[in-house]
Amino acid sequence: MSYLIASSLEEALTSLRDGSGKARAVAGATDLYLQEMPYGLVDLSFLKETTVIEEKEGLMSLGAAVTHALAASSPLVLSRARALAEGCAAIGSPQIRNIGTIGGNVINAAPAADAAVALVGLGAKAELVDINRETRTEAVENLYWTHNRSLVDSSKEIMVRFLIKPCLAGEGSAFTRFAARRALALPMVNAAARVKLEKGFVKEVRLVAAPARPAPTRLLKTEELVIGRPVNGETISMVEKAVAEEIEVRGSLLRCSARYRQHLVGVLVASALKTAATRAGTSGKAGD
Ligand SMILES: Cc1cc2nc3c(=O)[nH]c(=O)nc-3n(C[C@H](O)[C@H](O)[C@H](O)COP(=O)(O)OP(=O)(O)OC[C@H]3O[C@@H](n4cnc5c(N)ncnc54)[C@H](O)[C@@H]3O)c2cc1C
Structure with missing residues (x-):
């Protein structure tokens, strides 16, 4: 089994491509660890793109590998997207919140995943890039296939970030x-x-x-x-x-x-x- 801590998005995508379907993107592994382990893991926990929370050109951007603990305590999320802070604060225990991520919560596709419900409530969109470097942006509710199965193939695609219209006055x-x-x-x-x-x-x-x-x-x-x-x-x-x-x-x-x-x-x-x-x-x- 191989394990790569990716140091850039480009390296992560190349590694997935070289894995020919046998390697998979991973973040906190709180869900993946309970499933059948793939041959290779590409860890996205330390990429700038997947871990930043910022407000840019009128949109909030939250990296897919932002942990529940970080989202729950972020002043920006608390003031502009409070539902997400509350959803993340309710998850599991401090240990789970410290490593589990909002992207993993959506991609694992449990029907009542707490961060996912908050993201859909806020009207969040997810930005994804695949191994051919093609990007797509989807409403979070459109990423589900069936119970506990999403439409994200983590052996070929990386969820980079969520985009949310911030809650302003009124x-x-x-x-x-x-x-x-x-x-x-x-x-x-x-x-x-x-x-x-x-x-x-x-x-x-x-x-x-x-x-x-x-x-x-x-x-x-x-x-x-x-x-x-x-x-x-x-x-x-x-x-x-x-x-x-x-x-x-x-x-x-x-x-x-x-x-x-x-x-x-x-x-x-x-x-x-x-x-x-x-x-x-x-x-x-x-x-x-
Ligand atoms: C004890 C315990 C208690 C829990 N309690 C709750 C709870 O109360 N509420 C709740 O909603 N959930 C709960 N969970 C579920 C879990 O913690 C969350 O779903 C978590 O958010 C998953 O994130 P992760 O980073 O650990 O995902 P991982 O396990 O790393 O990945 C999950 C899936 O997403 C893929 N993936 C992850 N990130 C990316 C990415 N950026 N791009 C492409 N693919 C990706 C992986 O390949 C895998 O298929 C609990 C889990 C445990 C073990």
């Missing part, structure tokens, strides 16, 4: 989850919301919940109902009901029954929306 985001314990427990349900308010009324909104389908699920019908309304008690009650009607969550022998999840999902999406709206600067009006 905008807010939030992530919420419910689990059996506060640490080292996968969520029964998780949810994220992003909202833009104008004069106290919803102008734009994204509502996302999981686990229901292979990818975190956008609640498009509920979003439509919310547009043009103030985020008050009436709207929050309406969202709880509308979400439970729009999405069908499945039961899990390990975590909880479908019935309990179906109740939880409406409550959590409504709660994320209420918090996001409060952050958007409507305290006193939102969630009264």
Whole structure:
């Protein structure tokens, strides 16, 4: 088995190409280590491109190998994309957060992966480059194939970064989850919301919940109902009901029954929306 700590993106891509499908990109290995190990590993943990968090030309850029701990404590993420900081802070334990990465969380494609749900809620896009040096940019929700399988072939392609429109004045985001314990427990349900308010009324909104389908699920019908309304008690009650009607969550022998999840999902999406709206600067009006 070979192991390369790549010192440049170019070296990483060349190494994957030379591996002819037998080598694979790796970051924290918190997921990969539990699976069948490939012949070669190309470690992306120390590349500038995959580890930087910055704001450039009106967009936030987060390297795919940014760890959950770094994203959760970054002042930029906390102020401009709070849902992601909250999603990352909820993952596993300090040990897992210190090495697990946001890119790995998406590519591993667990249906209710916490960072992935937050990224979809924020409307993040991922930038990828393949061994032929061709790049593509995809909405995170379009990177899923089926349960626990993404459309990223890590033997031929590197996820370099995520691009997120920062939440500016009048905008807010939030992530919420419910689990059996506060640490080292996968969520029964998780949810994220992003909202833009104008004069106290919803102008734009994204509502996302999981686990229901292979990818975190956008609640498009509920979003439509919310547009043009103030985020008050009436709207929050309406969202709880509308979400439970729009999405069908499945039961899990390990975590909880479908019935309990179906109740939880409406409550959590409504709660994320209420918090996001409060952050958007409507305290006193939102969630009264
Ligand atoms: C004890 C424990 C608790 C956990 N708790 C949670 C939890 O509460 N919530 C949660 O969401 N997750 C949890 N996880 C899952 C895990 O930590 C995350 O999914 C993590 O974010 C994966 O990132 P990684 O860097 O370790 O990925 P890796 O294991 O390195 O890689 C995962 C996959 O992505 C590929 N890959 C990684 N980076 C790239 C890249 N930049 N480009 C191309 N391919 C890439 C790899 O080839 C592999 O297929 C837990 C895991 C453990 C072991």
